[in-house]
Amino acid sequence: FADLADVSIAEDIPVEGEITVPVGSRSPDDDYSTLDEPVRDTIMRDLKAVGKKFVHVMYPKKSSALLRDWDLWGPLVLCVSLALMLQGGSADSKDDGGPQFAEVFVIIWFGAVVITLNSKLLGGTISFFQSLCVLGYCVLPLTVAMLVCRLVLLAGSGTVSFIIRLIVVVAMFGWSTLASTAFLADSQPPNRKALVVYPIFLFYFVISWMILTFTPQ
Amino acid sequence: PSPLTGSPPQALVDDTEDVSLDFGSEEELALRKAKIRHPLATFFHLFFRVSAIITYLFCDWFSNSFVACFVTILLLLSFDFWSVKNVTGRLLVGLRWWNQIDEDGKSHWVFEAKRVPTIAASTEAEARIFWLGLIICPVIWTVFFFSTLFSLKLKWLALVIAGISLQTANLYGYIHCKLGGQKSISRLMSRFFVTADVPKRQTRRISEDRTEEHGKMGTR
Numbered sequence: 001f002a003d004l005a006d007v008s009i010a011e012d013i014p015v016e017g018e019i020t021v022p023v024g025s026r027s028p029d030d031d032y033s034t035l036d037e038p039v040r041d042t043i044m045r046d047l048k049a050v051g052k053k054f055v056h057v058m059y060p061k062k063s064s065a066l067l068r069d070w071d072l073w074g075p076l077v078l079c080v081s082l083a084l085m086l087q088g089g090s091a092d093s094k095d096d097g098g099p100q101f102a103e104v105f106v107i108i109w110f111g112a113v114v115i116t117l118n119s120k121l122l123g124g125t126i127s128f129f130q131s132l133c134v135l136g137y138c139v140l141p142l143t144v145a146m147l148v149c150r151l152v153l154l155a156g157s158g159t160v161s162f163i164i165r166l167i168v169v170v171a172m173f174g175w176s177t178l179a180s181t182a183f184l185a186d187s188q189p190p191n192r193k194a195l196v197v198y199p200i201f202l203f204y205f206v207i208s209w210m211i212l213t214f215t216p217q
Numbered sequence: 218p219s220p221l222t223g224s225p226p227q228a229l230v231d232d233t234e235d236v237s238l239d240f241g242s243e244e245e246l247a248l249r250k251a252k253i254r255h256p257l258a259t260f261f262h263l264f265f266r267v268s269a270i271i272t273y274l275f276c277d278w279f280s281n282s283f284v285a286c287f288v289t290i291l292l293l294l295s296f297d298f299w300s301v302k303n304v305t306g307r308l309l310v311g312l313r314w315w316n317q318i319d320e321d322g323k324s325h326w327v328f329e330a331k332r333v334p335t336i337a338a339s340t341e342a343e344a345r346i347f348w349l350g351l352i353i354c355p356v357i358w359t360v361f362f363f364s365t366l367f368s369l370k371l372k373w374l375a376l377v378i379a380g381i382s383l384q385t386a387n388l389y390g391y392i393h394c395k396l397g398g399q400k401s402i403s404r405l406m407s408r409f410f411v412t413a414d415v416p417k418r419q420t421r422r423i424s425e426d427r428t429e430e431h432g433k434m435g436t437r
Contacts, residue, residue, distance in 0.1 A: 087284060101287060130324070
């Protein structure tokens with residue numbers, strides 16, 4: 001990102017905007033606020049926002065739409081599906097997988113909170129929930145990797161399957177890390193970027209490790 | 218006195234004559250009289266919260282699997298959070314709150330309150346149900362928190378903490394809306410919000426520091 005450090009706007013490019021302050025009173029009947037929209041509109045609007053973010057994660061280009069309207073539905077769904085798919089591993093043979101399920105939850109949410117705090121302490125400009133949103137949505141490639149791993153393990157669990165799983169998990173890990181740093185690194189001062197990227201790397205590494213070492217009974 | 222024009226004298230309307238007032242159609246009349254005008258919203262406001270609590274208390278009866286109970290309660294809590302925040306709040310008490318990130322990346326918490334009551338506005342019974350439901354449930358989840366902690370059933374702790382955070386967030390948001398609304402009653406109508414373009418929500422809003430902004434500010 002070194003090339004972007006000395007971008008400046010030439011002085012003859014017009015910069016314009018529009019700021020108006022309303023004068024006078026308005027009749028209440030003219031106002032349409034989100035207080036009155038039908039429920040179906042609310043649901044559809046939120047669902048579309050979630051869908052758009054999923055698409056953004058899969059094709060991470062530098063856009064601020066993910067950051068602008070954050071929501072935590074996507075991370076919740078991803079967290080639950082990842083935790084469900086990590087069930088039935090050989091670690092919890094005798095009980096019903098309780099602790100491990102809650103473990104995945106705690107790792108993901110607590111890890112995301114710690115990364116967010118870290119980036120805020122380093123002077124980042126992103127808000128708390130935006131950062132949680134981005135980190136949560138970027139778990140999507142790893143969830144896909146988990147799905148693929150489970151399917152591969154259905155076929156067999158020899159060396160070949162391990163190599164396939166390794167490749168898939170490493171690729172998805174790289175994708176997750178790149179996607180989240182594409183969104184998050186911009187909000188940091190330039191000399192702190194590595195300090196911010198490192199915990200994100202670690203976070204997705206831990207999740208990838210859980211995925212790769214998963215062996216069904 | 219006879220009129221000065223040539224037309225025949227007309228009967229004057231006096232105080233004893235019946236004047237029929239038009240309140241609107243029958244439906245509107247029934248709506249005005251009803252104690253609960255949004256039965257579906259009231260039902261759902263309480264349904265998700267109470268189901269979450271009941272499922273948590275009686276999860277052993279429903280299923281042996283911790284995972285199923287955990288996921289069910291979590292989903293109920295999430296649906297409750299969404300429906301109270303987005304639907305029942307505005308239908309039952311005319312309040313709404315959300316978070317908005319403006320173009321500088323600063324986050325604003327926005328609190329919206331309905332000033333003008335319409336025919337379908339909420340009744341006192343609905344408002345009472347709303348606030349009772351909003352206040353009692355986080356208290357119950359806090360009790361669960363301590364009971365989980367002291368009985369050392371720590372695998373439920375994550376869920377209880379999630380429940381407390383979600384419900385307290387709604388409680389806090391609505392109390393803020395309510396208090397903000399009462400302060401603004403003494404001010405002028407210029408404090409009233411409008412958001413015409415729903416996905417962007419940029420046209421007119423009042424952020425938490427009580428400044429008013431309008432329109433888009435394009436700088437790129």
